[in-house]
Structures are given as structure tokens and as C-alpha cells.
Amino acid sequence: MEQTAVKGQKTNSKSAFMKPHIREEWVGxxxxxxxxxxxxxxxxxxxxxxASKGLSTFITNGVNIGDLLTGxxxxxxxxxxxxxxxPFIFGSFSxxxxxxxxxxxxxxxAAIFMTQIMPGAGRRYMQPVIELLAGIPSVVYGFVGLSVIVPMLRAVFPGQGIGILAGSLVLAVMILPTITSIATDALASLPGGLKEGSFALGATRWQTIYRIVLPTTLPALLTGVVxxxxxxxxxxxxxxxxxxNAPHIPRSLFESASTLTSAITLSMGNTISGTAHNNALWSLALILLTMTFVFVFVVRVLERRNHR
Structure with missing residues (x-):
């Protein structure tokens, strides 16, 4: 009887000890x-x-979807x-x-330099500087582009300096941290033994980079670009x-243009909800949302190729 009582006490104490852990697991x-x-x-x-706002342009206001996309x-x-x-779709894509x-x-x-050529000093000093670009507000990039890039283009090329090329240069600096960070992580996680095997076969460092490293990590690099x-x-x-912000298709890189986002931000505050103009701006937002889904789908496809 005493042994049975002792076993019962041990069982009860064990269950009482397990209850808090079970409770924490369920809470989590x-x-x-x-x-x-x-x-x-x-x-x-x-x-x-x-979607409900954007489709109102076609359902309520009777605008033809083909006229909107190709007009x-x-x-x-x-x-x-x-x-x-x-013109806005062309400006965004270009x-x-x-x-x-x-x-x-x-x-x-930059990622190759930080991971393959000088991994110590490169990742210690260069990577924080590049990642610092991601924390700069977009208005600062726009102001620098307006104060530096536009006058430089105006002095070298014909036109006023504003246009597709100026916007592309500003965007290139803004997306540089994203591409560099993803490329750095991809190159740093390269399976061990590939480079050593290439060196053992007599390949130089540059031959190893462009024949082994880059083809192996190409899907991940393309993911960063997308x-x-x-x-x-x-x-x-x-x-x-x-x-x-000119609503026409430019004939050169140095002419003014407009994008979907700039058209929305410039006009959305000056329209009345429910009007045809307001609904058309929501249709532009729907196009942006659709393109976001397309980019996500492309990234998922590239990630599957990378896992293979």
C-alpha cells in the first residue's frame, strides 16, 4: 500500500509538473x-x-478595360x-x-567582392555602408536626384535633365541594397566543397567565380533582382x-514621363470618392497590386529552382 501511495504521489507530481509546459504550448x-x-x-x-474600387471603373463608369490599358x-x-x-504603365516598367x-x-x-575576394574587410566595412542606403528616406533620394543628377544630365545631354534616365538612376541607388544583400547571402551560403574542388582541378579564382559560383547561385541572384x-x-x-510627371510616352530617355505611382499620388487627394476620376486612380492601384503578385510569383518560381 505504501509503495502504491508513493507511486501515486510521483504520478501526480509529474502531471502537475507537466501542466505548465502544456499550457505554455497551447498558449503559443x-x-x-x-x-x-x-x-x-x-x-x-x-x-x-x-479590387472593388478599381473594378468600379469598368462596372459603374463603363470604361473599357482595353481602352484603359492601351489608351x-x-x-x-x-x-x-x-x-x-x-503612358503610366510604360513609365513604371521602363x-x-x-x-x-x-x-x-x-x-x-559588390557581393562577389565581399564574399569571394575580400570576405573579411569587405563584409566588415562595405556591407554596413551599402545596407545603410536602405534606411535613407525616399524624399532624400529624390532631393539628391533633383539637385545632383538632373543638373548633371542637363549639362551633358540635351533636354532639361528630368525624365526616364534621371528616375532610373535614382531608383538604381534605392534598390542597390536589396540586390546586394540578397546576392551576398546567396554567395555566402554556397555549399562547401565546390570552390575547393574547382581549385583542386587547377582553376583560378576568377574561373571559379564565373564558372562555378555564379551559375550555382544564379536563381538566388535573379531573386534579388526581381x-x-x-x-x-x-x-x-x-x-x-x-x-x-508628363502623361505621355517619351521618345527618349531624356524626356519627361510619368509612372503609375506618381499619377496616383498627384491626383488622389484632388478627387472625390466615387467619381470616375477617383475610380480610375484606384484602377491604377489595382494594376500595381497585380504586378506585385506577378513579382511574388516570379520570386517563388526562382526560389524553387534554387532549392533544386
Whole structure:
């Protein structure tokens, strides 16, 4: 009987000892589940709000979706009002692509320098400086572009200096930390033994970099470029200050243009909710949201290739 009582006391003490841990585990699960639900609900609410507002242009105001996407004229105050968003779409894509073409080689070369050539001093001094660029407000980039880049382009090339090229240069500096950070992490996580095997076969350091390192990490490098393009595609203030905000398709890199974000920020505060002009601006926001989903899809595809 005494042994049975002792065993019962041990069992009760053990269960009492386990109860707090079980309680903490359930609290953690419930808290995590609630946070996930809030996150999903927020995303769905944003998508529903933007989509309902953006689709009102076609459902309520009767604007043809083809005319909006391919129209060359944007005149919301005209009789009748004309909503052609192709100049804004062209401006957003051209500045983002050109900025990625400028920033991608710089970011990848900086990552190669910090991880393959001088990993000690490079990552100790150069990486913090590059990452510091990500914390600078966009208005500062726009002011620097307006004060430095635009006068420089005006002095060298024809035109006033504002335009596609000025906006692309500002965006290239802004997305440089994103591309460099992702490229640095990809190159630093290279599987061990690849470089050593290449060196053992007699390859030089540069041959190892462009024949082994870069092909192996190419999907991750492209992921950084795509994320940089997504960052550039959604930027508003810095581009708005240097691109000129002219609603037409430019014939050269030195002519004024406009983007989806600049058109929204310049006009949204001057329109009345529910009007055709306001709904058309929400349609531009819906185009931006759709392109964000496209960029995320491309990143996911590249990540799957990288895992393979």
C-alpha cells in the first residue's frame, strides 16, 4: 500500500509538473494561430478593397478595360473623360527595368567582392555602408536626384535633365541594397566543397567565380533582382521629383514621363470618392497590386529552382 501511495504521489507530481509546459504550448499555438488569421484577413481586406474600387471603373463608369490599358491619352476633366493608362504603365516598367539593369551588375559585383575576394574587410566595412542606403528616406533620394543628377544630365545631354534616365538612376541607388544583400547571402551560403574542388582541378579564382559560383547561385541572384524591381515599381516620391510627371510616352530617355505611382499620388487627394476620376486612380492601384503578385510569383518560381 505504501509503495502504491508513493507511486501515486510521483504520478501526480509529474502531471502537475507537466501542466505548465502544456499550457505554455497551447498558449503559443493559439497566439500564433491568431496572428496568422490577422495577417490573412489583412491581406484579403486590402485585396478586396483595392479590387472593388478599381473594378468600379469598368462596372459603374463603363470604361473599357482595353481602352484603359492601351489608351495613350489621360484626360479625366475632358468631355467626355478619357482614361488611357498606357503612358503610366510604360513609365513604371521602363524606369524599373532600366534601374534593375543598372543596379544588378553593381550589386552582384559588390557581393562577389565581399564574399569571394575580400570576405573579411569587405563584409566588415562595405556591407554596413551599402545596407545603410536602405534606411535613407525616399524624399532624400529624390532631393539628391533633383539637385545632383538632373543638373548633371542637363549639362551633358540635351533636354532639361528630368525624365526616364534621371528616375532610373535614382531608383538604381534605392534598390542597390536589396540586390546586394540578397546576392551576398546567396554567395555566402554556397555549399562547401565546390570552390575547393574547382581549385583542386587547377582553376583560378576568377574561373571559379564565373564558372562555378555564379551559375550555382544564379536563381538566388535573379531573386534579388526581381525583388529590387518590385521595390522600384512601387516607389512614388523619389521618382515623382525627377521624372517630370508628363502623361505621355517619351521618345527618349531624356524626356519627361510619368509612372503609375506618381499619377496616383498627384491626383488622389484632388478627387472625390466615387467619381470616375477617383475610380480610375484606384484602377491604377489595382494594376500595381497585380504586378506585385506577378513579382511574388516570379520570386517563388526562382526560389524553387534554387532549392533544386
Amino acid at each position: 499555438r493559439v497566439y500564433t494561430f491568431i496572428c496568422i488569421l490577422i495577417l490573412i484577413a489583412t491581406i484579403l481586406a486590402i485585396v478586396y478593397f483595392v 495613350l491619352k489621360w484626360d479625366p476633366e475632358g468631355e467626355p473623360a478619357v482614361f488611357g493608362a498606357l 524606369t524599373s527595368l532600366l534601374a534593375a539593369l543598372i543596379a544588378a551588375p553593381l550589386g552582384c559585383c 525583388l529590387g524591381m518590385a521595390r522600384a515599381f512601387g516607389e512614388a516620391l523619389a521618382v515623382q521629383m525627377v521624372i517630370g
